[in-house]
Amino acid sequence: MKGKTTNFGVFVNGLLKENPVLRLVLGTCPTLAITTAVFNGLGMGIAATFVLICSNMVISALRKLIPAQVRLPAFIVIIASFVTLVHMLIKAYVPALNDALGVYLPLITVNCIILGRAEMFASKNGVLKSALDGLGMGLGFTIVLVLMSAVRELVGAGTLLGFQIMPEAVSPLTVAILPPGGFFVFGCFMALAIFLETKMGNKPNVNLQCGACPSADNCPAKGVGEA
Amino acid sequence: MSEETNKAKGQEVTEEVVDKKPAAPKKETKPAAKKPTAKAAAKPTAKKAEPETETKTEKAAEAATAKKAEEKKVWTRQLPVDEIQKAAAQQQADTAEEAPAAKPGPAKAKLAKPTSEVWQVWLRPVVVLVVICLITSLLLGVTNSITLPLVTQNAAAAEDAARKELLPSATNFENVTPTPLPDNIMSVYKADGDAGYVVGAYGKGYGGKVPALVAINAEGQIAGVKFLENGETPGLGQKLITDKNFTQQFTGRSADKALDNSDIDGIAAATLSTNAALTAINAATNYYNINIMGGTLAYNLPEDALAQLMPKAKSWQQLEVKADKIAGAYLGDDGTYVLVAQGQGEKTLYAAVAMDNDGTITALWLDTSKETPTIGLEMSENQEYIDQYVGQKDTAGVQGVAGVTHTSDGILSAVEAALAALPAAKEVA
Amino acid sequence: MPDNQNKLVVAASPHITSRYSTRMLMGGVCIALLPTLIASAFIFGPRVLLLTAVTVATCVGFEWLYCLLMKKTTPIGDLSAVVTGLILAFNLPPSFPLWMAAVGSLISIVVVKQLFGGIGFNFANPALVGRIVLQLSFTGNMISYSFPRNFGGVDALASATPLAAMGTGQNLPMIDMLLGTHGGTLGETCALTLLLGGLFLIATKIISPVIPLFYLGGTFVFKLVLSMGSAGSLSAAFAGFGGFAWNSLLYLMGGGLLLGAFFMATDYTTSPYTLKGKIVFGLGLAIITVAIREWSKTAEGVSYALLLMNLFVPYINALCRQKPVGVKKKKPAKTRKEAA
Numbered sequence: 002m003k004g005k006t007t008n009f010g011v012f013v014n015g016l017l018k019e020n021p022v023l024r025l026v027l028g029t030c031p032t033l034a035i036t037t038a039v040f041n042g043l044g045m046g047i048a049a050t051f052v053l054i055c056s057n058m059v060i061s062a063l064r065k066l067i068p069a070q071v072r073l074p075a076f077i078v079i080i081a082s083f084v085t086l087v088h089m090l091i092k093a094y095v096p097a098l099n100d101a102l103g104v105y106l107p108l109i110t111v112n113c114i115i116l117g118r119a120e121m122f123a124s125k126n127g128v129l130k131s132a133l134d135g136l137g138m139g140l141g142f143t144i145v146l147v148l149m150s151a152v153r154e155l156v157g158a159g160t161l162l163g164f165q166i167m168p169e170a171v172s173p174l175t176v177a178i179l180p181p182g183g184f185f186v187f188g189c190f191m192a193l194a195i196f197l198e199t200k201m202g203n204k205p206n207v208n209l210q211c212g213a214c215p216s217a218d219n220c221p222a223k224g225v226g227e228a
Numbered sequence: 229m230s231e232e233t234n235k236a237k238g239q240e241v242t243e244e245v246v247d248k249k250p251a252a253p254k255k256e257t258k259p260a261a262k263k264p265t266a267k268a269a270a271k272p273t274a275k276k277a278e279p280e281t282e283t284k285t286e287k288a289a290e291a292a293t294a295k296k297a298e299e300k301k302v303w304t305r306q307l308p309v310d311e312i313q314k315a316a317a318q319q320q321a322d323t324a325e326e327a328p329a330a331k332p333g334p335a336k337a338k339l340a341k342p343t344s345e346v347w348q349v350w351l352r353p354v355v356v357l358v359v360i361c362l363i364t365s366l367l368l369g370v371t372n373s374i375t376l377p378l379v380t381q382n383a384a385a386a387e388d389a390a391r392k393e394l395l396p397s398a399t400n401f402e403n404v405t406p407t408p409l410p411d412n413i414m415s416v417y418k419a420d421g422d423a424g425y426v427v428g429a430y431g432k433g434y435g436g437k438v439p440a441l442v443a444i445n446a447e448g449q450i451a452g453v454k455f456l457e458n459g460e461t462p463g464l465g466q467k468l469i470t471d472k473n474f475t476q477q478f479t480g481r482s483a484d485k486a487l488d489n490s491d492i493d494g495i496a497a498a499t500l501s502t503n504a505a506l507t508a509i510n511a512a513t514n515y516y517n518i519n520i521m522g523g524t525l526a527y528n529l530p531e532d533a534l535a536q537l538m539p540k541a542k543s544w545q546q547l548e549v550k551a552d553k554i555a556g557a558y559l560g561d562d563g564t565y566v567l568v569a570q571g572q573g574e575k576t577l578y579a580a581v582a583m584d585n586d587g588t589i590t591a592l593w594l595d596t597s598k599e600t601p602t603i604g605l606e607m608s609e610n611q612e613y614i615d616q617y618v619g620q621k622d623t624a625g626v627q628g629v630a631g632v633t634h635t636s637d638g639i640l641s642a643v644e645a646a647l648a649a650l651p652a653a654k655e656v657a
Numbered sequence: 658m659p660d661n662q663n664k665l666v667v668a669a670s671p672h673i674t675s676r677y678s679t680r681m682l683m684g685g686v687c688i689a690l691l692p693t694l695i696a697s698a699f700i701f702g703p704r705v706l707l708l709t710a711v712t713v714a715t716c717v718g719f720e721w722l723y724c725l726l727m728k729k730t731t732p733i734g735d736l737s738a739v740v741t742g743l744i745l746a747f748n749l750p751p752s753f754p755l756w757m758a759a760v761g762s763l764i765s766i767v768v769v770k771q772l773f774g775g776i777g778f779n780f781a782n783p784a785l786v787g788r789i790v791l792q793l794s795f796t797g798n799m800i801s802y803s804f805p806r807n808f809g810g811v812d813a814l815a816s817a818t819p820l821a822a823m824g825t826g827q828n829l830p831m832i833d834m835l836l837g838t839h840g841g842t843l844g845e846t847c848a849l850t851l852l853l854g855g856l857f858l859i860a861t862k863i864i865s866p867v868i869p870l871f872y873l874g875g876t877f878v879f880k881l882v883l884s885m886g887s888a889g890s891l892s893a894a895f896a897g898f899g900g901f902a903w904n905s906l907l908y909l910m911g912g913g914l915l916l917g918a919f920f921m922a923t924d925y926t927t928s929p930y931t932l933k934g935k936i937v938f939g940l941g942l943a944i945i946t947v948a949i950r951e952w953s954k955t956a957e958g959v960s961y962a963l964l965l966m967n968l969f970v971p972y973i974n975a976l977c978r979q980k981p982v983g984v985k986k987k988k989p990a991k992t993r994k995e996a997a
Contacts, residue, residue, distance in 0.1 A: 063360075071353040075360055082364035089371050093378035096386070174760065176793040185768070215971035221774035 011130050015137030018203060022145045023194035027113040031105050032146060033183040039162050042150035043143070044098045048091065048106060050139025052083045053115050057123040057135035059083075064124045076119045077110070084110045114142060145190065152186055153177045391417060391426045394443035394452040398423040406519070410552060411641065412511035412572070414439060422446055427515055431507025432634075434460050438468065438504035442512035444483045453478045453509060460501045468505055471495065483513040486576060488598075507572060514570075518552065527555035527568050527578050529593075537582040537591045538564045551652045553645035556580075559657050564590060567649050571642030573635035574599050579642035581617075587650050592617045592643070596635060604635030617643060679776070683736035685863045689854035690743050690920065696837060696847040701751040705843050711755045713742030715762035723771045737776050741765055744784035744920055747844020748913065749791070750802045757795050761787040781967040782924050789960050802840040819911040820950065831903075834910040841912075848910040855919030864923040867932060871939025872918045872946075873909055879947040880905040914946065917959040927967040934970075934977035941966050 021027045028049075035045045059079050060067075067075045088106050092099045099106065109115065118138055123131040154160055157177030159167035167173065176182040198205045211217045391401055398419030405415045414428035424445040430437040438458045445451040453475050455468040468474065477492055487506055494502035534544060541560030549557035549567070555578060556568035568580045575598035582591040594608040607613065607629065613636075616626045623644055628636030698705045716738040724731045732738075745761055765787030770779045792799050802818060818840045833839050837847030845851075858864045884901045885894040894901075909915070922928060922942060929938050945962035 067356055067360075068348070068353045070349075071357050075357055078357070078360055078364055082368055085368055086371055089368075089375045089379075093375035093382070096382045172757070172795055172798070174790075174794040175796070176790050179793055181790075181793070215975050216780070221778050 008130060008133055012133040012137040015134060015139070015141040016144070017141070017194065017197060017201075019138075020141040020145065020194060021114040021117070021138050022142055023191050024198075024205070025114075025117070026191075027117050028142065029187070031108065031112060032149065033180065033187060035102070035105055036146055036150035036153050036183065036186075037157070037178045038101070038154050038160075039147060039150045040098075041101050042146035044095075045102055045105065045109075046139070046143025046146045048087050048102075049109050049112060049114065050136070050143055052080065052087055052109055053118065053139045053142075054132055054135035055083045056080045056115055056119060057131040058128050060119045060123040061126060061128045061131035067124075072120075072124060073116075076116060076124075080115050080119065081110045114138060149183075149186055149190060153182060157182060390441055390454055390456075391419075391443070394426055394441060394454055395419050395424050395445065397421075397445075401426065410515060410519075412507065413515055416515070424451060425516060427512035429508045429512035429515070431504035431511070433458060433504030434500040438501060438508055440505065440508040440512070442478075442509055442516075444513065444516050448483050450478050450481050450483050450509075450513070455505065458501075468495065468501055474505075478509060483516055486510045486514065488575075503574070510576070511572075518550070527570065527595075529556055529558070529566070529568055529580055533580060533593045534558060534560075534566065537566050537580055537593050538562065539591075540564075547653055547656050549649055549653045549656055551645070551649035553642065554649045554652075557649070557653045557656070559653070565650060565653050565657075567646040567653055569642040569645040569649070571638035571640075571645070573638030574604050577604075577635065577638050577642065579639055579646060581643055581646035583647070583650055585654075587621050587647065589617050589620050589643075589647075594639060596639075599635050604632055607632060607635050607639065622647065679735040679737065682863055683740050685858065685861055686740050686920070687736065687743065689857045689863075690740075690747070690844075692850040692853055693747065693844055693847055693916075694743070696850045697747075697751075697843045700837055700846065701843055704751050705746075708749060708751065708753060708755065708758060708843070709743065709746040712746040712749075712758050712762050713739055715759045716742035716745070716766050719763055719766045720771065723767055727771075729775070732776060735776065738766060741770070741784050741787075744782075744844070744916075745787050747916055747920075748784065748788040748842050750799065750841075751843045752801060753798055757791065757798060760794075761791045764790050777926050779926055781964055782921050782927050785921055785960060785963050785967070789957070789964060792957060792960070802842070819907070831907065834907055845913040845916045848915055851915040851919060855915070858919060858923075864919070865935060867935040868922050868928060868939045868942075869918045871936050872922055872942045873914070875940050875943025876914065876946055877905045877909055879943055880908045883947065883951060912950070913959045917963055918942075921963055922966075927970055929970055929973045929977060931974070931977045931979045933979070934973045937973050937977060938966055938970070941969070 015021065017024075019025055022029065022032050031045060031049075035041045056076075056079050060076055063075075063079075084107060087109075088099075091102075091106065118134060122134045126134070151161060155166060156174050157179075158175075159165060159169075159171065159173040174182075177186065195205050195207060209222065211220070211223045214220070217223050388401065392398065398421070400420045401417040402420065403415070404418045405413075412429050412431065414430055416428070417426045419425065424443060426441055426443045428439065428441050430439040432438070436458065438460065439456040441454045441456065443451040443453070455475065458468065460468065474493070474495055478487075481487070487510055489502070489506065492502075492506070538544060538558075538560035541562040541564060544558045544560040544566070547557040547559055553569045553571070554567060555570045558566040560566065563585055564582050565584075566580055566582045568578055571577050571579055573596065577599060578595040580593040580595075581589055582593075583589055592614045594614065596604050596606075596608045599605045599607065610629065613629055617623070620626070623640055626640060626643075628640070694705070694709060717733050720738040721731055721733050723729075724733075742762060745765055746758070749758060749761070765783040769781060769783040769786045770776065773779050819834060835847075835849045837849070839846055855864075855869060859866045859869075881901055884904060885898070888894040888897055888901075922938070929935050942962050945965055946958045949958035949961055
């Protein structure tokens, strides 16, 4: 809690402790869809980080002017305009990335991370802190994307950034680049994040909401994290 | 003892009433049910009580606070009475100050509220949103004007690269796309040095156009086919773009024949997309044959069809007519021209139109044998539909058949092509 | 610690114990699977034994290794890993590369079983999920069925598997189906030994006959109804009844249906425990299997049907609770209020 209020603390927050994908579980849709190749993951991460920083700064600057009733439409308009800006720039200067990301580039507009941070942080904090938060969250997002796509691409296609790493004789485990594999790798990474958090001493609050689950009686994990 | 406790209780209740007075102006409406109990409690020790109990606000306050007092009775039982009295006196002094101050306050607020409320609740959000939208639109407009030329340039360069990929021996391409664009054709590029042509054509698929680039080399063979971005189902029709096996089966085939489903291996479960792909390729090779190579579509009209079309003629001669979509032409000795035109319904169809010298249609014969059974196939037998054409000079009044759109459109365009080719036929005759 | 386990048992009621232990049950299943293994080795050649040995060894090995790393007591003595290894092997074609089979074992044991809590906590049949993952990942290898060595001699499959052939209207002769001398994965072809194994399990009360009965019966009925329905007219439907019934019988023996019905659908953890639940489970399996086989392009009807129904089991258990003795059914709220 102490670290959160300093500038550096705000920045570091988004890397692991409140990593948007692994801990806040925001933005899972592009995560699962894009992480089939490292190039895609990296491109998406950088684009989203840029949009996140810019939108956080603008929303934070305007936070006193935007009335509460229209804050969501206002946020969306600001975020959408930045995304369109990035889309136009990428189409013009890096068309290969545009082809690779396809429809997921304009979909950054409704990426929960950006709207979520605008609502949770930027609308309540100063411009510098919001920018740092955007940077931290964006970097956390990008790191997760790159790591996940590295694993999935290596196991599922035998390549990394397009270069053949695994020997030709070893058939790749295609399921890793299919949705089931994506979910599995995602789950493993979330477990890893919680493990690292625990090791670093901050016991993470994991609420499994076992009451709603029909398999609760059969499950060895029932009750974990409940206070 | 009960009287004592009663008195004490009553006292406490009224003290509590005094305690809670500052809350009075806010709570105007309180359950009336509690009022009698408050009054009843106030009565026994009313002498001590306040002249203010008569005012409306305080009565309501009493009710409100009495309710709270009832709830709090449990705890106040233990408190010594004198302490409560001290607190009560304190509160009384406070309320005396507050009460006059409280009164003009609400009145002031009421006056000031209307305009600021309208601004705050209705106008300000709208104004803020509009301003934000205006600024972002401006920003995006500027960026678009800067990047658009680059984007179109990139697209053109990509197209050029695609063409070179298909005809590697060519170094430069010349745009020879005709205007107006023929049906299903997007672009025609001539490779320098007579290396060949790259024709961009499209077919109508499941989710819109299925565009393709067909490269035909100098020997009249298909050098390669490349499918461009389309809106087909991912995993099915989209495979046209990525499936090398599918695209490679066209390489090396002669471009002088239209291809049919039986000639190729389609993409599994993507029939419509495959058909669209074939349409595109056939349109490209067709265009090449007719417009570039000056060839003709050959369609052999059966004898009985000719007899049906020209009942009064005893003999007829075949004409060589080179026009768009024309697959055959005949001239009967009674002066009737029969022009056979190719059209694109679900598949390839042919319409033989018999016209007299001034272009009035006298008869129509259709070959829709490749169309879908129960849908387009029976069009050749649909006398009612065919009769619409007879006696007309153009196809303006013809109504298509419901549910048979593709075939109807194909027939329509074929008949129009036949009509348009009459002057050319007259010249040759 | 393990030594103290059987000395003094202090537990809550019930205190009646059965003479069955997990090891005995799993051992029984292994015995039931043996005839099929022997028949398959006879039909497809000795590679079958090698493949099976590899899957069983890797399954047991991975389970032991995982429990060693996670500091849990080693459970390999209960033979459940052996059973998983056997069933996984039965789902693979005889020419499957050995290292890919090892990957399948890793996924079955570590991912599906151990990561979720070990025996009794898996959400789906481990061998089943292993098979599906291998199917998705190494599709080419999984569908390269080799033809029986003694009765054909062709290496890669020149002719289709029974279900594919049935799809085009040609049926394999019944004797081939029974003896399993046709293409397919190594454990699903020999219908005779699979039936024998299944009957053995039912006779020794290791499995309840309800699920196989309703699964196989349901499939038979649905397929019969479908083929009668597509006969065109009512008279044609009944005239061809004998033929349709025969076809349906052959249908039962094609694909992994018998293997799935007796050995995979009846896994204790992933099937309902009430009678009503078992009936629902069996019928659900039948419907989904027939639907996938008839109307979808994939060839994995039994696998996906089993997976889907496994996922539904907690809900089936919740909905098909049996009424305890003496409990009156809850009256709807309306009448309660009136009464009160």
